[in-house]
Amino acid sequence: xxxxxxxxxxxxxxxxxxxxxxxxxxxxxxxxxxxxxxxxxxxxxxxxxxxxxxxxxxxxxxxxxxxxxxxxxxxxxxxxxxxxxxxxxxxxxxxxxxxxxxxxxxxxxxxxxx
Amino acid sequence: xxxxxxxxxxxxxxxxxxxxxxxxxxxxxxxxxxxxxxxxxxxxxxxxxxxxxxxxxxxxxxxxxxxxxxxxxxxxxxxxxxxxxxxxxxxxxxxxxxxxxxxxxxxxxxxxx
Numbered sequence: 502x503x504x505x506x507x508x509x510x511x512x513x514x515x516x517x518x519x520x521x522x523x524x525x526x527x528x529x530x531x532x533x534x535x536x537x538x539x540x541x542x543x544x545x546x547x548x549x550x551x552x553x554x555x556x557x558x559x560x561x562x563x564x565x566x567x568x569x570x571x572x573x574x575x576x577x578x579x580x581x582x583x584x585x586x587x588x589x590x591x592x593x594x595x596x597x598x599x600x601x602x603x604x605x606x607x608x609x610x611x612x613x614x615x
Numbered sequence: 616x617x618x619x620x621x622x623x624x625x626x627x628x629x630x631x632x633x634x635x636x637x638x639x640x641x642x643x644x645x646x647x648x649x650x651x652x653x654x655x656x657x658x659x660x661x662x663x664x665x666x667x668x669x670x671x672x673x674x675x676x677x678x679x680x681x682x683x684x685x686x687x688x689x690x691x692x693x694x695x696x697x698x699x700x701x702x703x704x705x706x707x708x709x710x711x712x713x714x715x716x717x718x719x720x721x722x723x724x725x726x727x728x
Contacts, residue, residue, distance in 0.1 A: 543617070543717075543721070545718070591659070595714055600708055604661065604716075
């Protein structure tokens with residue numbers, strides 16, 4: 502009974518070719534997050550949605566966009582992937598986004614850029 | 616500029632012994648800390664947290680210690696079990712930043728039978 506689902510688990514794209522990663526949740530949580538984790542590095546928050554309100558981290562490149570069409574789904578769009586965007590992308594959810602709320606992570610999508 | 620550091624990329628411990636994972640932070644505004652555990656091919660899962668008003672929090676075999684003056688926290692696992700073998704991430708946040716956690720790079724723990 503997966504709670505946070507990410508598709509696909511592995512994605513290969515070409516340099517400059519737009520790509521979309523998908524996240525869905527069955528928890529009915531208000532908050533959804535996208536993290537980028539490069540090899541052997543810390544997960545880094547890109548942005549999050551509180552309901553429909555989008556919150557972008559200051560240092561997230563413009564190349565990264567997100568959409569949340571409804572409570573259950575959130576998408577990460579990379580408009581023109583570069584080699585440096587190869588990473589694991591993690592989606593997470595949280596009930597209300599309070600610090601004491603547990604964040605539930607999906608298994609991640611590993612993006613390869615050729 | 617890493618605000619949360621886990622200086623040991625890996626750690627091996629014998630089953631039944633204590634595992635101690637360390638985390639250091641540089642931002643004095645951090646006042647809430649968490650540990651996550653990650654198995655291969657899975658997302659991180661929450662393990663334990665501690666607020667800066669405490670110096671210790673315990674949950675079963677897992678205890679987190681916080682030393683604010685040293686800007687250091689540690690996770691103790693006693694006794695260690697083979698199922699504890701995973702990557703452990705330390706994370707921190709500052710008051711008012713909600714769940715904008717800053718993560719460390721992780722420590723891979725191997726518990727040997």
